[in-house]
Amino acid sequence: MNHSLTILTLVPLVGGIIVAGLGAGRNNLVRGLSLFFSLIGLTGALCLWTHFNGTSGELQFQEKFPWAPHLGVDYFLGLDGLGLLMVMLTAMVTPLAILVSWSMNDRAHIYHALILWLQAGLFGTFTALNFFHWFMFWELGLIPAFFLIKLWGGPKRGPAATQFFIYTMVGSVALLLSFLAIWLATKTATEPGCFDFITLAGMAKSGLLTTKLQTAFFGCKNIGLIIFFGAFLGFAVKVPVVPFHTWLPAAYSEAPSAVTMLLTGVMSKMGVYGFLRILLPIFPEQIRHVLTPLLWLAVATIVLSACAAFAQRDLKRMIAYSSVNHLGYCLLAMFAAVGAATGVKDAAIQKAAALDGVMLQMFNHGLTASALFLFVALLEKRSGGLRGLEDFGGIRKVAPVFTGLMGIAIFSSLGLPGLNGFVGEFLVFKGVFPLAPWAAAIATIGLLVTAIFLLTLIQRVFCGPLNARWAQLPDLTTAERFLVLPSIILMFVLGVWPQLILGTIDATVVKLVEKITF
């Protein structure tokens, strides 16, 4: 059997142990090794990419063998287009994060080990298909993130890390309880319950799951909804969905920038991934039942977070809120795609467009937001930690290359045609307009406000008279240019040739649409 996915997850896990074992004092070796392991991860992900058959929506590179038979738990790994895309994203962002923190010398061995473990947790989450070990990786990502914020973060790191952890744990416990209930409901006299995402999705499609839940819980009619809500909470905190987002600005702005890149670039995708892999296929009936409130939540997430970003005076917090905004589009498209869509022409095509948009948006946002945080990190390095909107001004005169490249990232985030951000948002709106016109209409306010605050950012930081304080601000060094270049190139490439990704996910999306249409 092919063990490529297990190996992919184990490389950073073992790498982290090796790096931590090196001990303090050998920082160059630590950095080199950790970069090496993350590059192995990248190479592995690229190999998977090339061997992946994009025309098939089936799970590939599958590994499946019994693990805890009395609990019905299999060790079950597999990749479809969605998983592959997320693995790629993780593999790309991690080396960047390691490079950004190259000059970090405080307990470097622990720091790099934690980053590698975080990567292992992410790889595991995106490849596991059985709740039991999927949940293990889901939680495994949390602990390194907590310590990275807690030990290397900004001045208010303690409360930020705690808030982040507790919020996520509340969601996780709700999610866990929901899945335990599902396990119980799918248990029969002879067979243990079911944790397999794929099998559960099959049961949900035939309506069997709801019936089973009702039978197991004394005929309680709304049990399906209660269980759905528990699972929803778990993912909603992670994405985050307004009003469960309050941990995010604090965590993102207090975390060291490399960690913020991973948090926003990849960890926030865990939530959206959870929606696509678990909530949509397993609870389509329940989502449809409460569709209107969910659409409202998505719209609120989009509009309110854009407005909140507009009100920020700290660059990191501003980009943090804009992250919430961007993932809000994913939520909107996902909920709209599950909707009944009665009387909509070519509903399946619109749904596919919306879901294509979601996956593109996930990847693009990972790429763009991590690049933006990277630029903020570079700026912070030059300004000695200052990152207020009003602290700069006229930077373009002394640092034209920096301005130009960050400008590209900002316009990508804004959704300028020709850059990657546009394609995702375009597909989202193309799909959502016919499916849920009113929600799409209100959500456009989000687009508008995003444009306003991003342009304000450009104006205040880069344009205007040069702030005398920064007259000596150095431009990007050659090494830094090479550091940001891959992301910038990808932004252009994906902007003009989105087929590169769409080709991989198309078949997966078609299958997903089948699963949620009944």
Place this chain on the structure above:
Amino acid sequence: MLAWTIYISFLGVLVLMLLPRDAARAARIVALFTAVLGCGLALVGAVQLAQQGNVGEAATIVKTAWIPALGATYYLAADGISLVLVVLTGLAAIAGILFSWNVEKRTKEFFAFYLALIGGVYGVFLSFDVLLLFVFYELTIIPKYFLIARWGSTRKEYGAMKLALYSFVGSHLVLIGLIAAWVVARGQLGHASLDLVELSKVAFPASFQHWVFPLVFIGFGILAGIWPFHTWAPTGHVAAPTAGSMLLAGVVMKLGAYGCLRVAMVMFPEGAHEWQWAIAALAVTGIIYGAGVALVQRDFKFVIGYSSVSHMGFVLLGLATLNTIGLDGAVLQMFSHGIIAGLLFAVVGRMVYDRTHTRDFNDLEKMNLGKLLPFAGVTFTIAGVASMGLPGFSGFVAEFQVLIGAWQVFPKMTMLAGVGIVVGVAYTLRALQKAFYSDTPPVAPDGHDHHDDHPLEPISTPERVGAVMLIAASLVIGLFPTLLMDWIEPCFKSALFARLLNGGGQ
């Protein structure tokens, strides 16, 4: 083979008593040797037994007449549940000795009491005669008392006395119940018997079970830290020396839970069904209350003490479910908590308190222990993560099954237990941050760093070995729960538990 775990421990006590008064080093080595031998015997015996056949059925080890007039026999036997707990005892015993390597005060007596306690615990887990079980159960109280009263800290006499009194009250409740059961059983069987297997087949009248079950269950439950009779636990744990608290939380609390399951529930299944809801309510209250109280403690050790109450709540909740998966979870949770609580107490008592001589968070916050004692910090982090019930560690698999079992019977209480888990995360994080990773600068306001005056002694090898052993045990079971589940699961398919699981009917 398994019976020798008991004899070896008491033999160790004898050897220790024969040692000269000040032979501290020899005493340590004898104790460690005895514990390792005991653990080895337990492991080998358990594996042998598991290979021989069905671990679900109690395999007789020794059975000879003891007090024929009472029907008491010297009856040692083991089924899968006993095996799990015997192995736990073996591991906890070794770890406890490794973490009390630095006991200098009357070392040989310390270890003599310690081994006597271990021997008693092995005895309880292997007894299939009710009277024998009770004798071993009582036997553990005496060494516990002396360990705390002599080698303890912080109000040790109070803690020791409270523990002893609670234990005695509990055992008297049990004794009353057992005497009553003996009388009824003799009437039915026509001869006196204290054999657990035989008693488990006696159809005690429902009206009798109605009052005798709570008596025996609460009697044992006191030692398991059932709310509201848990108050001995935090004070006892805090007062006890490190090895004492490790054993108290790790193993002795399991004696109570084991008694609840093995004696109360097996003998009085109808009573168990009747009182199921009450037990579950007490268990969930314990989970939430213990966690909530742990959240506001200033003393590091009290946090762990109350966390034990909370975690034992999961054991009791699992017992209250009266279905296979819940009971599986309860037994696994006994094992898991034994390992994890032992580790937590080891960090607090040995690694931190013995070096800093304070457990007050306000003092610890200023010390920056995460940098001074990185090994302790990492160990506590791992232990804390395991104790939160994060997947990958034994606690997760255990709580997981308890919660599935509970969903089946008490959905609402299960959600409340979920709240308990979240509070559990909160207190662990709080303790972790305050004790090890506080941001308060280590330098006092006058600019002088007081703590440099007494550099902390580095973490010793026995401590490292003990910590690694316990972490490994928790990880292995977390990743491969089948190892223990293969022992536990068949038990609940055996005749012994049939009545309990079949709705309590005759």
